[in-house]
Each structure stands twice: as C-alpha cells, then as structure tokens.
Amino acid sequence: MSHNKNAAKVEQILRSYGVDVRKCMRCGKCTATCPAFDAMEYHPHQFIYMVERGEVDKLAASPSIWHCLSCFACMERCPRQVEPAKLIEAVRVAVVREKGQNHLKPEDVPALLDEDLPQQAITSAFRKYSK
C-alpha cells in the first residue's frame, strides 16, 4: 500500500481548494456531524483519509460524494480546519472536469437561483443534480 499513489491528481485537487488533509487528526467529528450520513457509502472522515491515501478514483466513483448536502457543518466543527466539505467539492469538480461537458446551460441558471443560498451550495447543487 502506498500513500503516494495518484500523487499528482491528489495534489491538484487539494491545491484547487486549498485543503490540507494532513491536518486531520481522525477525530471523526465531521462524520458525527454529517446529516447525510445514512445515504453515504463512505463518510466525511473517510473522504479525507482516502484522499490522503491517494484513493481518489475510488472516491470519485462513489455516489457518496454527491450525497453531501454542502451544509458545511463539518467545516464549521472540524477542530483542525481540514474542511471536508471543501474537499468533497474539490473532488466533485475534478469529476465534472473529467467529464468535459457542462450539464446546465448558463441561460437557465438565473431562474434557478434563490438569493439566500450560499454561492458554493448553488454550484455544488448544480453539479449534483445535473449528473
């Protein structure tokens, strides 16, 4: 088992969202917090660990990443500023990029918007539901 497989891809994902998985101390508070726990195959603390181990492809293939509601509870509560939600978003973006196409037409966007939604949740939701 190598902790360095897929290093370039992992690096790219982490850097794109400024997440440092090495800060994780495996307390599991993210998973304890997560409201979408039951729907997930892998759970937030596992996302972190899998990325650290380089198992990005496995994670990307899992439907779990699309079950994150982007509620940011894990980000708020993580004592070590690891920011799992950001990481999940980063993995999603990587997946979408690999698909190489947009599933939503820009002109359709404004009608879908709710002013109170956080920006990240919006883009995240688009990606999720346009899958």
Next chain:
Amino acid sequence: MQDVKEFRPKIVAFCCNWCSYAGADLAGSARLSYPADVKIIRVPCSCRVNPMFILRAFQRGADGVIMAGCHPGDCHYTSGNYFARRRMTLLFSMLDYLGIERERTRVEWISAAEGAKFSKTMNEFVDTITALGENKRLEDLRCKK
C-alpha cells in the same frame, strides 16, 4: 601542464558557545574530520555576531563566512538566535542585492549533539567555497600580501 597552485579557501566559522561550539567539540571527539580551512571563532551566542564581523572577515581575506548557532527555540539565552536569524537574513539578502555571491555566507543551526552535522556542514561549505573560488567582490587589496 601548468603548475597551478590548488586554491584553498579561507573560512571563518562563528560558533555559539552553547550549541555549535560544543557541536564542533563533539565532531572533534568523534574524529569527524572537516578541512583545516575552517577556523572557528567562539562567541557566546549567534546574536553576538555583528554584520561588521562578517564584512571584516571578507575584507581580511576570508572566502566564506558561516555562522552556527543553537536551533531556533533552543537558544541558551532563549531568543538570541531568533534575532540573529533576522539580522543575517537581511544582511545576506543585501549582499546578494549588491551582487556579492550569496553562497559565500551561510547560517546553520547545529546543536551540541550534532557533531556529525557540524562536520558535514563544514565539508559542504568548503566544497561550495572552493567551487566559487577566491572572494573578489568584497576583498580589500591592501590586505593581500
């Protein structure tokens, strides 16, 4: 073949009494050799090293100057090496800015237990300076024989 005299650099090492000088002693006890070109000057703390001493060494013919002190956080005087670090950072950056070879000056943190590191550092530094050759840019011709 022309008979060229091998260039032997002159190197001054300022070592703090509590860590690096003791590290040099340990290197000695362990018989970890480094070239005789290195001569050590004992100072109480790296923060005692005045930029003027470093320039003075170059003036008088040194080809390289290295300053060694306790690891940051381990200073016998608690904070001396932190101040020394800032001073040397700025001084070295200025020398670089004036076009004086950056590699001629160096700072290393060597503890009393790191005899091996002391020896390794000095060997490396001598190699670097030998490769650089004679100090021309900060020399004072009056001091040449």
Next chain:
Amino acid sequence: MQRIGVFICHCGTNIAATVDVKAVAEALSHEPGVVFSTDYQYMCSESGQTLMREAIREHKLTGVVVCSCSPRMHEATFRKAAEKEGLNPYMVEIANIREQVSWIHKDMKEATEKAVILGRAAIAKVHLNKPLKAGESPVTKRALVIGGGIAGIQTALDIAEAGFEVDIVEKEPTIGGKMAQIDKTFPTLDCAAYILTPKMVDVAQNEKIKIFSYSEVEAVKGFVGNFKVSIRKKARYVIEDKCTGCGLCTEKCPQKKVPNPFNMNLDTRRAIYIPFAQAVPKVAAIDADYCTMLKTGKCGVCSKICAAGAIDYQQKDEIVEREYGAIVAATGFNPLKPDKYNEYGYSTCPDVVTSLELERLMNAAGPTAGTLLRPSDKTHPHTLVFVQCVGSRCDAENEKGKPYCSKICCMYTAKHAMLIREKYPDTEVYVFYIDVRTPGKNFDEFYRRAVEQYGVHYIKGQVGKVVEENGKLKVQASDLLSGEQLHIDADMVVLATAVEPDKSARGIATMLTASMDTNDFFTEAHAKLRPVESPTAGIFLSGVCQGPKDIPETVSQASAAAAKVIGLLAKDKLTCNPCVANSDEMLCNGCSSCEKVCPYGAITYSDKEFRGPNRTTLIRRVASVNEAVCQGCGACTVACPSGAMDLKGFSNRQIMAEVDAICKM
C-alpha cells in the same frame, strides 16, 4: 603592551601526534607581545599548572594563551591557576587545538599550520583582554509565590521548610485553587480535600509563610535577589485579624442570590461569604457587587451580628511593598468555557456540563450534597455521554480552541466514568475519544479498569451535535471503528474542556519580564535542562502556568521550583558573570534598540548630565546594564548602531582581532 606567555599542550599524544607542538611554540614565540612560549606534556596536570604559574611569576606575564583542548573542558582550570598567581583569570585565553585540530586533521603540516593560526588568534584576543571582576549583589532572603493553588502551596511549604520566609499572593479570598474544587483524584481515587486541607492548614500555621489572600501583584521592580514588589490587598470589608471565621454572617446575610463560583455557579451564596468550609484564611469577604449595604448604604446585618466587630464597610484597597530574592509564578489555569461550541449546546442545555462542574455535582460539599442530579430537573441521570478534547488539540488557526493537548482530561474523564458507574450501577456511560492518552504511573491501568471492571463504553469517535428534545439530550456521534453514526438519548453530557492559563498570567509575566509562549504558558529557561526556571534570573515556575499538568506532576514541579529558590536564597551574595554587556555612556543615544532585544530586561535608561562643548551641560538619555541580570548573550551589542554597547570578554575589537588573525594572508 601585554606580556604574553604561550603554552602548548601535548595532551599526551592526543595533540602531539598530529601537531608539531615544538614548531607551534617556536612560531608563536615571534608574535608581538609574546615573551614566553613553551610546550608541555599535560598542561592541565598539576605540574602543567605549576609550569604556567612559574612562568607568570618569572616573566611577569599579563596574559596567557594555552593551546590545548576545548575551552569548554579546561578554561576554568587554567583561569583558576592564573588567579592563584595573582593574574586576573580573564586574561587567559584558550586556543582549541585538540577538538578543532589534532583530532580532525591527519596531515601534520596542515594541522600544525592551523594550530599556529588558532594560537595567533588567541594571542590577538589577549592583547585586547582586560581584567574583569565579577560583580556581586546581595540576596533578600524571602520568596514570593504568586498563586495559592496546590502548586503555590507546595512551593511555599518547601521553601519555608528550608527556613526561608515566603509570601503567597492569592487573588481569591482563600488559597486552595482548583484542587479545592475537585472531588476525587486519579489514579488513587482519594479525596482531594483530605489531602489538600492538611497542606492548607500547614501553610496557615507556618510562621515563615505569610498569606496575602484576596490580593494581587501590582508592580515588580528590581532583579534577581533584589525584587521589590507592590501587592494590592483588595478591600474585603472584613478585618482579617478580627474575623474568627465563625460563619454566622454568611448565614444571616439577607442577600441570598449571589452566584457561587466555588460551585461553578451551580448554586448561590450570600453577599458575605467564606468560599468553603476549609478556607485558609478562614475569613469572610463581602462581594461588593451584591452587598446591599455597600450598594445602597442600607442593611448592615453582618456588622450587627458580628461579635468580633470584624466588619468594616469603609475598607479600601491597600498597597503593600515587599522585598524578595526570588519569585515563583504559580498562576495556574482555568477550564476553557465551551460556550463557542454551539453544537454541544452548553449555553442552552443546563444538563450539558463541563468536567469541573461535574466535580462539584459529585462533591459532598457541592450543590447537590454529593448526589449526582441533573441540573435541569434534579433527577437522577441514567445515560451519560462524555466528550473528550473539547477545545484541545485544535488547529492553530481555529479560534475556538487551543492547539495543545490538555493532558489531564483523559484521566479525569476515566475517573468520572468510573465513579459514576460505581456509585450508580444503573447508568450507561459513553466516552467519545480521539485518542486515550494515559502516560503516567498506574494511569493506563486506571483507564483499563474503567473499561474492563466498570463497563464504561469507550467509543473512538466524536460527538457531532447535542440537541435537547423532550427532556432528553439527543446526541449524534460517530463510531469510527464500526463506521456507524450513533444516536444516543442521554440525560447528561459532560465536556472535557481544555485547560487554559489563568488570564492574570499575561500581565504578571510582563511585570516579571518573564517570557510566555503563544498560548500564554510561561516559557522555561531550557525545555529539558531548566524546566522550572524562567529565562529571567530569579523567576521560577510552578504548576500549570508552565504547561498542562496533573496533580502529582504539579507537586513535583512545585518542589523542584522550591529547591531552585532555596538554592538561590541560601546564597548571601550573587556572583555575576563578568562577561556582561556594558554601555559607553559617551556614545549611547538612548534609542532603546538594545532594550528591545534584551531577553532579561537588564537594560534601563536614565537621563544623565554630560559636559557639552564650551562648558555647556547637556542632558542625555543613556542606557545602563544591570550586571546582576545580564547573562552576556550580546544581542544588544549588535542592535546598538553607535557601538556604545559592547560585551566584556567578547568585545567588538576582540572578535575582530581574532577575525584579522585568522584571515591574515
């Protein structure tokens, strides 16, 4: 011109096998100022020293250079020998030709050349050496301990035991600190009160110890051996000498609704109070924020019923000036208030408590008289959830918590879980942990007992949120080993909150010029070798103010600090290192650059009169160095732009002379 003698040591064959010692002696004999140069088998031996002493006498030497082993080895030996012959010891310099020459070089020619150069450098330095005399300063034979918790108590007792006076300054009305609030102690489970109270009584009865309770340090002046401290005795409106501690006033006071901090505000006390039954000194104090008499001028019940006539509503804060030779910081800690963690519901659910609150809820002298009851409805809890590491081990950028491990939480949580399970076998106790850290004598065994003997459920995971619903605390947590998310209906949730240094510590550190780390723990002079001393001479550290500690560790450190204090106070005079900084007042600008880099606060400024041109007088601000405080690092000498600040024994000119000699072409 100096008359210098040079002595080359063979060190048996250690030096002589690689260095041509005769050639070195010959070469150095031609150096300016050298009037005598020789080599010898073993300079450090009795006969070697005699050789040196004879040469000093015969050749009227004013300076000596010994080319031998490292100065770290025998500099002191040779200096002592010179001193015996009437030569100032600081006129001796060592050229290290063993560790720096013979042991690391093989080529004899090269080694000999280098030995000559190092000898020359030492000679060049000696030319500029000046006789130095170590200064002396007297020692006030009394110590101050700031903080009257178990750390301060132990330090004070140990110092008093050695026969020295000690003052304890405690900001609360009683000594005892956090330990007085604790119920039982791990890993032996003996009662904190049983072991602490006798010590408190010892303090009260010890003639050498004076307690300044309800007092704070206001200002500190001076230096090691000679501190002058102003202590503010806060007005307690009760005359200490008259109060008998009968406690009648604390029962009759009509103002009943005062939160009781000793019980973590879980119950109330009166406006006049004695914090707890075993308080030392057992003297009442009036809480001016709540006292009707002090606020409105109407009441006076306590004064009327006090048979001793101890009540004095006119009392004012009083400043006491005391002198000390040493100061011990024992400022202790507080548990972090977890009110920023909304997910745990501490601020909203009364049944979410901190561990110290739980201590009071389990203490016989506590608000529930020792029966564990839920604060909300005073019922017996059946399911308890403990959360570890609340506010500890957070990322440095996390604003809610601390980056360090608080060290004691794992053990006291195990203790709580165990005690609850023992006393109330009908309870289910869950402990959510990240890691269980139990390094310490009998610690891991203790934790294992909680699991194996008392059936406490240890779950690797964290609590994500606590929500109150129908009188239950809905706990959502992760169980990382099973990969499940748990939902527990709990009756109580206990948060093992981080310890943080007492807020007063920062101000005290500033007064003491003792350094602190970014977490406001005091910094020790050396992390390994001088763990109970502050870098500032004469300031010592005891207890949690230096870093998280449990009671046994605190007590050991407290005794260690006492030993250091005793070592200092046992001296009549302090000899100062003569290689200290020295300011040339004629050159000093008074700019304060040196002061900013001095780790010891050894530099002070004063306005002095100087002769100006043409019989005028100028007043200038100039620096002076307290030689008793200066440790001789030399940081100031480089900060000084005018060169006014120099270091004796390692002066600018001395070091430059060495540079010149070494680089000479």
Next chain:
Amino acid sequence: MKKLSLAKLNDFFAAVAAKETLYLPVNNNVGKAEYKKWESGVEMSSALNTVRSAKDFFFPQTENLMEFKMTGKSVEVFDTREECEDFVIFGVRACDAASFAILDSVYLVDPVDSYYKSRREHGTVVTMACSKPAETCFCGTFGIDAANPAGDVTVWEVEGAYMLRANTEKGEALLASVADLLEDGCEKCVEEAQAKTRAILAKLPLAGLTTEGVGVGKTKELFDHPAWASLSESCLGCGTCTFVCPTCQCYDVRDFDTGNGIKRFRCWDSCMYSDFTKMAHGNSRNSQLERFRQRFMHKLVYYPDRNDGTFGCVGCGRCLARCPISMNIVKVMKTLGGKN
C-alpha cells in the same frame, strides 16, 4: 594664438594622449561631468564644470605615503611612492585654474610637499574659457576672469574651432608637439568670445557680490560676529563643501593595519568634521559654530591675511550647488557685509 578645427579635435586628443595621459571632463553614468582618461571614443562633456574639482590631480583624496612592518622587535620602513608620469588635464575652468595657485601657496612653500610638487611638475593644465556660466558662478568677485583663464594653455571655443594660446613653456611644448594639427589662430575671434562671456557674467545674479566686509585684517571684527550662530545653525557638519571645493587643502594622516604591516596614507579631511585636528587634549573646535566659522574665516580672512589679500575662494560655485542645506560662502559673505 593657434587654431584647432573641431573636426580635428579627436586627432588632437589622440596625438596628446599618444605622448602622455590625457584627462578631460566626461559625462559619467548619471550624466554628470567628471575627469576621465581619454581613450578613443571618449567624448568631452559639455557641462560647465565637473562635480569634483580638478584639484584631485595634484592633491588626490587618498594617497599612500609609506608602509612599515614590525618583525620581531624591529620596524622596517618602505617607501611606496609611485613615480609620477607626465599628464595633461584638458578643459579646466578659470576658477579651478586659479585654485592651483592657492594650493601651490600651501604645498610648494617650505616645507615643500614632495608628493604634490611631483604631480604639479608632471601636469600640464589646459584651461577652457567659459561661455555659458551658471547662476552659482562668482569667480569675478575674486578677480578671476572666466573669459581669460590661466593655465599652461588657454582654449576658447569659437565657431567650429578652438583657439589655443600657450601661456607657459610647458604649454608651448604641448602645442608644439601637435603643431601639425594646428593652424594660425584669430585674436579677434577670441576677443569677441570674451566680450560675449563677460556680458553674460555681468548679468549673473551674483555679479555684484563684493568682498566688502571680509578680507585682510578683519579677524577681530568678524571672529565674534553674532551672525555665526544663525549661519551655522543648520550646518550638518558633513564634508560636502570641502570635498568639492577646489581650494580646500586639509588632510589627515592615517594608518591602516593590513595584518601584514601598516599602510600610512593621507586623505582629505574636513574642518567641518568633529574630529578635525583632534589632538591628545581633545578637539580644538568643539561646536559646529566654531568649525563652520573656521572654514569661512580661513577662506575669507586668514588666508588673505597671509597671502597679500588673495582670497582662499575662487567662486566656482560648487558648494552652492552641492550643500545639502544650501548654506554657503555667498550667504556668509552677504551676511558679513558684502553687498550684492
């Protein structure tokens, strides 16, 4: 009077430089004129004057005097004097040319300064009459004619050519050595050029500056003059004025320990410095007022007192342009009584 067509200027320089070293004002990397050695391709500066004066050629800022070395108990002394070779300075202005006479009066009288003397003997001074003086010029105040400078050879620029006149034997020899490049000159053209220059000189703001109030015999009157206090008040005590001054001639003798012996050298000193003429007992002039007064009293009173009324200033105006706080000899003279 000879004439040199400007088309042949480079040939002229080349011919002179072939025999001895030729120095002339050249623009440096910041566009200011300084004396440099002529080499093919070097162009003469069109600036009125150099930042540093021409005294450097005879009295350089630093100069090695000798060396000595201690071996054991004995001292060896080495004469490190370098043989001076012939050289020509081209383009010296009237003010600087006049300054040489002042330096001579110090260094060529007994005891003669042999270092200076050797340089003077080997140097040929070719002066250049001014055609576009600046507002800072006041050489006329001291009787110097910018349109008719002294020197071994004097040069006037007229349309398309230089007119050259040899004033001394050295000058004759120089012109003779390049005779094939020269034609006969035109006295009238020179007179016209001089008239033009003099007309401008008369219009300069300092043209009316006189030495009234200063000069011979004024020591008592001026030494305790109350104005010194306010005049010297803002003086920084830097040495700029003395170092750009063509007539300042003070030096300090210093030793430099090279590690292998002592090099004894002299370097310019400045009476504005606090350690000027510092002796065992201390400083003779303790305040900046005294030091400031010294400089101007020397130029305007003491020197004329000892040199038949000749002033120690040549009015080149360098200190006016360079003083960091614009305090200068003109302001001093005006304050002490000279009318503009």
Next chain:
Amino acid sequence: MQKMMEKRALELLGDGTVNRVLGWSAGDFIYDVTPAVFKTAEEVQDKFLYNDFCGANLSKYLVKESRKEGKILVFLKPCDTYSFNQLIAEHRIIRENIYAIGVECFGKADEEKLRAKGITGITGIEMKDGTYTVHTVYGDETVKAYEVMADRCLSCKSKKHVAYDELLGSEGEVVEDCNRFDMVEKLEAMTPDERYEFWRGELSRCIRCNACRNICPACTCEQCVFDNPNSGVSQKAAVNSFEENMFHIIRAFHVAGRCTDCGECSRVCPQHIPLHLLNRKFIKDVNTFYGEYQAGENPEAKPPLGKYEKNDIEPGEAGGAKA
C-alpha cells in the same frame, strides 16, 4: 500655504506658545532654501519661505533644538512626520518641547532636474498652476512641475501626516499604489554580475563626504562608528571598493527597520548615488519576510529587528541568487 504658515508662526511666537520657529529660509535663487530657526517675528517676515524647493526634512534638527530652552514650532511635511515619529520612538527628541504643524506637500522639485534640462544662469523662478517659469540670463524657460519633480516624490509612499499638533490643510492619505520598489525589483531581477556592476558603478563615485549620513534623520548617533577611532572600523575616506561597500552596507543595516524612506540621503549626495535603493531593499525585505512595516508610522510599534517570530524565514531561504 506660505502665508498661512507665516501667520501661524507669528501668532504662536506672539502668544508665547513657542519661542522659536524651525522652518525654511529664503536664499539667492529661489531653490537654495536653508533650514533655519527663526527667533523673532521680524526674521519670520523677512526670510520665512515655503515653496516647491523646501525639500529638506527638518525633523533631525529637533534632536538638538528640542533640548533647548522653551518650545519650538516646527513645520513638517507628510514624509517628515514619519521621521519625527521615529525619532520620538527612539527618544531622540523631546515631544513636549515641540509644537508640530503639518503642512501639505504635493511633491517637491529637484533643481538638478532643471540643470539636467540645460537650464542655467537662473535668476528667478515663478511657480504657478503646476508650471515653472524660470528666468535665466539666457532667457526664460517654461517647465511643467512634474517634469522636474524629485524622484523620491514621484514614488511618494504617503501624503499622510502621522504626527502633528495642528494641521494646515488636510491630513492626507497613504499612497496606496506607490511604486517605490520598482527599481529594487528591477535590480533583483538582474543577474548577480549585473547587480555587482551596477553597484560598483554607483558606489565607486562615493567621496565619503558623509552628507548622506549627516542629513539622515535615522543617523543621529552621538558618534558614528565610522568616526570613532576606538571602534576598530573607523574610516575617513572611501579608500577602495571595500570601504565604500562597508560604509554603505553597514549604514543601511544600522538604519534597517528605522529608515522611514524620506529619501534625503539620495537628495543630498553630491555624487548622485541612489543610496535610497539600499534602504528600500531592506524595507522591501522586511515587508516581505516579516510583514508590512513602515518605520515612523506608529511610534509604539516594535521595530522588525527588535522582535521575531518563531517561524521566521531562514537566511538560506531568503532572496537567493538568480541565474
């Protein structure tokens, strides 16, 4: 502005608030302004001047003046107030003895730039609406003020007065998009050899007149190490390239973290050496390595060389040779 300043000076002298005024005194050619202490109303009326050539920074004079009897009025331009603050921070001037009036500055002119344009024989200068009409014996010349503005003013860091008792005009603001490090960056981008050549070319002109040091408001040492024969490093002349380097490196180092970048050193250098580029290098390095720091901005701030962070950059990581 000059009128207002004169008025306030007369008022404050008149009501006894101050007994002296430190300002600028008129010279012979408009541009040759001399700092001066005015003791009477007549002197003020006669000689007091404030124009585009009043570049001199008066704060250093306060080291001596503030130690004299009575209070002194000083006029400070924005950049001077930084030096003023720095001197207060270093206890070099006695604040209580000073009444400071901040005066607006829109950039000062550099007479050298007039000379560089070939303008000479100046008999007078009229300044109006950003245009200078220069009268010379060779005829009149017109130049735009910005064409002859001093380089240091073209890269002004702040028009804000950071210390004053009273303001004439607005307090001013820090210049946000200041370009003062452009030349430093340009030098940094050069190869070491090019940099070496550049600095040799500049420093070799040094005549060690000490004007840079003596005008510098940070160089207020009672005795400079280079003047002190006991320091072992005293120098009297720029004997060779080493001594030129030594003097300027050490001087820059001594004022590092204290230099407010007022630019006086370069203004007064008779040899036009861009000395400010040395100081600016240190300022830039301090900003880069230890966070933004402007000396003189806040007299309470700890200077960068008087403090440290545990994770400061290592000397080996800073700068570094570029190819």
